[in-house]
């Protein structure tokens with residue numbers, strides 16, 4: 574009798590913990606750290622809409638924005654454990670998984686515009702980088718844009734010398750660490766959800782981010798100056814738990830692939846506008862002074878950050894950087 578009870582408990586447990594794809598509807602928890610009203614937030618909502626439509630409701634996508642479910646580091650662990658199925662971390666956040674190659678996207682001034690970026694993400698290098706995730710139990714599905722980063726602080730940042738000794742929050746990327754070290758600043762890795770408070774309380778003096786992230790996190794309310802540097806890029810890799818993805822019925826996986834393709838096109842077509850609108854709102858708020866650099870000042874910044882390429886080569890390899898530069902031509 575004890576055996577029968579144990580067996581039925583085991584069966585029940587199996588039923589509850591069996592493949593997620595055996596549940597009806599199939600639930601995809603999509604966790605992310607930014608606001609809904611951002612390029613990533615809107616892309617996630619679009620994916621939800623299309624995924625549910627194309628699967629005729631067989632799949633339900635639950636989007637958890639603004640780090641409500643997990644913060645940066647935890648979300649990657651949760652994905653590997655299968656507690657969430659889908660994420661879109663920035664390229665700068667794969668280092669803690671043991672994959673540093675995506676940090677090539679963090680190299681200062683490596684991308685003059687989004688058209689150039691597309692050549693890389695849609696080319697053989699983009700595909701090869703996604704494949705690196707397989708070994709971590711992760712499947713890479715798409716590249717999503719945010720946009721170009723600006724520098725913010727409570728002091729005016731114009732020349733490279735202005736960065737000396739300034740404490741900057743960074744994402745968990747060695748390339749970004751090297752970038753601020755090259756400027757004589759003090760970089761500190763911190764989860765995105767903690768940035769606003771860290772700026773407000775002075776734990777750090779500044780940070781780098783896109784107009785959209787600055788505006789939707791209200792960073793401009795606690796930063797006196799934002800310098801329009803466009804020195805680097807923030808974009809995302811949309812990822813799923815590999816086992817979850819592989820276990821899906823083939824027709825469902827096809828429908829989700831189609832939904833992802835269209836959500837990607839939708840999101841990437843409007844990311845620039847999201848950032849332009851956020852900049853306009855920040856200007857309108859009058860809370861931060863926006864500093865524009867002259868071509869000479871821009872050039873001085875570029876020069877000051879040049880050593881980062883050498884440093885990065887020792888981590889991700891010069892061939893990868895060369896390949897990136899070649900494909901972006």
Ligand code: LMR
Nearest residue numbers: 606607663744765782786
């Ligand atoms: C950051 O941490 O600053 C960004 O990666 C946040 C995001 O997801 O855009």
